[in-house]
Amino acid sequence: MNMNELQNAPWVMAKRAKKMNPSVIREILKVTEKPGIISFAGGLPSPKTFPISAFTAACEKVLREDGHAALQYAASEGFITLRELVAAFLPWDVDPAQVLITTGSQQGLDLIAKVLIDEGSRVLVETPTYLGALQAFAPMEPEIVGVASDDEGVDLADLANKAAGARFFYVLPNFQNPTGRTMSEARRAGLSAEAARLGLPLVEDNPYGDLWFDTPPPPPLTARNPEGCVYLGSFSKVLAPGLRLGFMVAPKSLYPKLLQAKQAADLHSPGFNQRMVAEVMKDGFLDRHVPTIPRSTNRSAMPCWARCSSTCLKVWNGTPQRAACLCGCACPRV
Numbered sequence: 001m002n003m004n005e006l007q008n009a010p011w012v013m014a015k016r017a018k019k020m021n022p023s024v025i026r027e028i029l030k031v032t033e034k035p036g037i038i039s040f041a042g043g044l045p046s047p048k049t050f051p052i053s054a055f056t057a058a059c060e061k062v063l064r065e066d067g068h069a070a071l072q073y074a075a076s077e078g079f080i081t082l083r084e085l086v087a088a089f090l091p092w093d094v095d096p097a098q099v100l101i102t103t104g105s106q107q108g109l110d111l112i113a114k115v116l117i118d119e120g121s122r123v124l125v126e127t128p129t130y131l132g133a134l135q136a137f138a139p140m141e142p143e144i145v146g147v148a149s150d151d152e153g154v155d156l157a158d159l160a161n162k163a164a165g166a167r168f169f170y171v172l173p174n175f176q177n178p179t180g181r182t183m184s185e186a187r188r189a190g191l192s193a194e195a196a197r198l199g200l201p202l203v204e205d206n207p208y209g210d211l212w213f214d215t216p217p218p219p220p221l222t223a224r225n226p227e228g229c230v231y232l233g234s235f236s237k238v239l240a241p242g243l244r245l246g247f248m249v250a251p252k253s254l255y256p257k258l259l260q261a262k263q264a265a266d267l268h269s270p271g272f273n274q275r276m277v278a279e280v281m282k283d284g285f286l287d288r289h290v291p292t293i294p295r296s297t298n299r300s301a302m303p304c305w306a307r308c309s310s311t312c313l314k315v316w317n318g319t320p321q322r323a324a325c326l327c328g329c330a331c332p333r334v
């Protein structure tokens with residue numbers, strides 16, 4: 001629609017709609033739907049890693065044993081068995097009551113934006129950061145402030161200079177999107193202490209943390225200070241993104257508002273998918289399946305290795321450390 005058509009139309013856009021931009025990543029992904037096209041730009045996990053036979057069995061079992069509940073409206077918090085499994089899977093003491101199942105971790109970012117950002121609110125992000133997060137935050141009209149990083153992670157002095165009055169710091173400590181960098185243990189300890197000293201809440205996004213090649217990353221920031229952090233996790237990279245399932249772990253003071261924002265957004269995430277994932281996760285399936293994802297990746301053949309280090313990301317010059325996208329590359333496909 002051109003400007004003239006817009007002016008003549010009866011629709012008056014909200015101010016926030018003007019802040020919405022098309023996602024570059026989603027536009028690129030449209031191309032991947034064409035046969036024969038493999039995009040290295042969209043963050044696609046390798047379809048070879050999707051556990052189809054486990055899903056087939058789980059699908060049949062859920063429909064046979066629990067089909068009516070699976071196809072009915074459900075609780076906004078999520079399927080309790082899945083929330084318990086998520087809590088048990090995470091490497092710190094998590095109360096299932098603090099787990100909110102989301103429609104992908106992308107929805108978690110949207111809910112955080114709605115609950116925590118006013119017009120002009122200062123929001124700190126790493127430089128560079130995940131474009132999808134900026135897209136989720138933008139309609140709330142924050143003042144986005146970039147915090148510098150070095151090879152070990154966030155620059156704590158720069159953080160302290162910029163933290164005054166910030167609503168939160170959005171941070172990706174593991175295999176950061178887009179740099180691929182993992183924050184060192186020492187820097188995590190420093191960041192956690194500095195955030196506590198500054199009274200700065202952290203939003204920790206960790207969709208890639210389980211997909212390591214050589215060494216598991218250090219424990220999440222949230223494990224160090226659960227009351228000062230919201231943790232975002234995803235089933236997209238460890239099971240399949242088509243499920244559109246992720247989760248948040250939120251402090252008690254924040255959880256009810258995030259829940260209300262979710263109710264308004266979509267009532268609940270798909271109950272059938274949640275039961276399927278719970279069925280698949282039972283008996284430690286993820287512990288067996290997740291290590292096979294990096295193993296199925298030919299690291300030296302990862303096209304993004306050359307691409308990221310030479311073109312997009314001067315800051316990142318190492319060997320690929322995770323079996324998933326860097327700058328959105330679909331590495332495991334090769």
Ligand SMILES: Cc1ncc(COP(=O)(O)O)c(C=O)c1O
Binds near residue numbers: 235241
């Ligand atoms: C850093 C980061 N956060 C969140 C997401 C959203 O993941 P999903 O909504 O599929 O869980 C992605 C997707 O690539 C991502 O890279």
